[in-house]
Amino acid sequence: MSEPVAVLGVGQTTYKRRHPESSAADLIWAAAEEALADAGLGIDAVDVIIAGVAPDALAGENCVEKTAIFGTGKPFLRVNTGGVTGSSTAFAGASYVASGRARAALVVSLERMGQASTSQRVFNTIFDPVYEKDFPLTTITMAALRASMLMRVYGYSERDWAEIAARNYRHALRNPLAHLHLEVTPEDVLDSPLLAWPIHRLEACPMSEGACALVLGGRDLAAGRNAAWIQGMASTSDSYAMGDRIRRPEGSLVDLLSLQRSAVRAYADAGVSDPRKEFGVVELYSPFSSAEAMTYPALGFCAPLDGPRFIQEQQEDPSLPVFNPSGGPQAANPVSATAMVRIAECALQVRGLAGDRQVADVRRAVATGQGGATQFSTVCVLGTQTP
């Protein structure tokens, strides 16, 4: 990166099943207005606006962002990379600032799936129409196909998934923006209905909608502002075909090669060598608890076979980072926005503005994004120090 880039402002709506009080444009507006106010900047200070929205069919509107293209007369882009849309959108804005083509970028991501009554049917259309669409592939079954492989290969149990879910719900109780505020024990998770073995209802994310926006700027705008610096960011793709990754020697379907490669690059740029000690907070794009467990080795927190033990270690070792202090996607999953929410939450933690969910003395945090059957993964390291 040439020019260092900072998050100067964060705006988020609440996340919930439906926002019947707001049009799509209202939601984008609310997030953008709050982010600009947080940055202390007006729309005229922004040189580019980038919107992130994943499948249009979830909203039932094509280019749902179109009615909220404000501050006309600027370059505008839309990004869609599935679940990783939010972080791809943030990275696109950061690239404008890093290259010197914008002093400030406004990036906003919107999920409007509260307008859909059959979201899993819509999700079936994201798969290949030639070889895959005739099968009941959905976001849930895709996660289940991996969860069963994780159990077989790395020894996870359904109890492990339940522990992760219960912790995420517990953290969400401190996050007023979260969709779900539930007091849930691991037993409650295991007792909830089975959706697709081994995934239970309370291990799956809710269907949420809402919007998230960030204002990104360089060194001159960061001066005198409460900035969270992007110390490293990397985005890596993988083969579309899940079946091609099952026996792949360099990393199987449950080894998240794209996330691992993004982590290596982002950590190198940020100067992170020991992720267990150098992060105060980890915000994961993990709509299922099994998906969260898959990230631990990819992000360098443990060896693959030590994953189940690492779930226990998190409860016992206070020197480890806090995982998903916001509650993560299991407590709110506005799909198109979720990966940007992870960056937003890390920025709030680094800036000391995370309210009741604030973790003490966060000097550095890491946010992930994953989309398209983890065909895309992003890692973003944020910190108090200018890179």
Added chain:
Amino acid sequence: MTELVSIPGHWDFDYTYFAGEAASRFFAELRNTRVMGATCPDCRRVLVPARSFCDACFQRTTDWVEVGPEGTLETFTIITAAFPGLPEPPIVMAYVTLDGADTALVNLVLGLDLSDIGAAAAGLQRQPRVRVQYGPEPQGRITDFAFVLA
């Protein structure tokens, strides 16, 4: 307080998906009850289902080879909840690597005893051998076959 308005909407569009040459040949072979893979000249992987290029090597695939009809179940899920627009549960869906292939393909597994989901799952976690079983009238579609225990 203004009464909030919500407006009903419905998307109902028809499409025709164009499978391309490689998949069309794969489907033609399927009507002859042969599952085919295409070989990448660089990494030598036999890619199943067959496709025109290897995305890992950025190479066009060359030799076509028949794979299966038996193979190893790699990973699976048992769908137990009903979702609008999807078939009635319980359904077993799995990735299977057919003998001679380097990649796995997804399809349904039929004929399993699903009266005890936990027991069925435990059995599938042992990666049983399975084989391709064709339906009565192949249409040249991926749904012409399913997997059954070998």
